[in-house]
Amino acid sequence: MAHYTGQAELAQVIQEGLEARNQGNLEVATAKLGRAFQLAHQSGNESTAKLLINVVEIEDAPTGTIKKTIAKEDEMTLETRSTKTTCIPKSSS
Secondary structure, eight states, X not given: OHHHHHHHHHHHHHHHHHHHHHTTOHHHHHHHHHXXXXXXXXXXXXXXXXXXXXXXXXXXXXXXXXXXXXXXXGHHHHHHHHXXXXXXXXXXX
């Protein structure tokens, strides 16, 4: 259940981050997309993490710290894929 909750939060913060960016609120966009990268990184969702790397400049992956948002043209791919369910391998912890 926690896995699915995490993926739901990931999709939500991606959508909120992209919406904030489209509205010109780069501070909120940076915070939300940083959180999205942190969630993707922690959950092993490498495909979403790679998409986020195209949209944000990562400073510190484990904390989700990003320098700024970049590559506006990659937003559509990220937005489309963030709402799609994907299988993520279980961690061995």
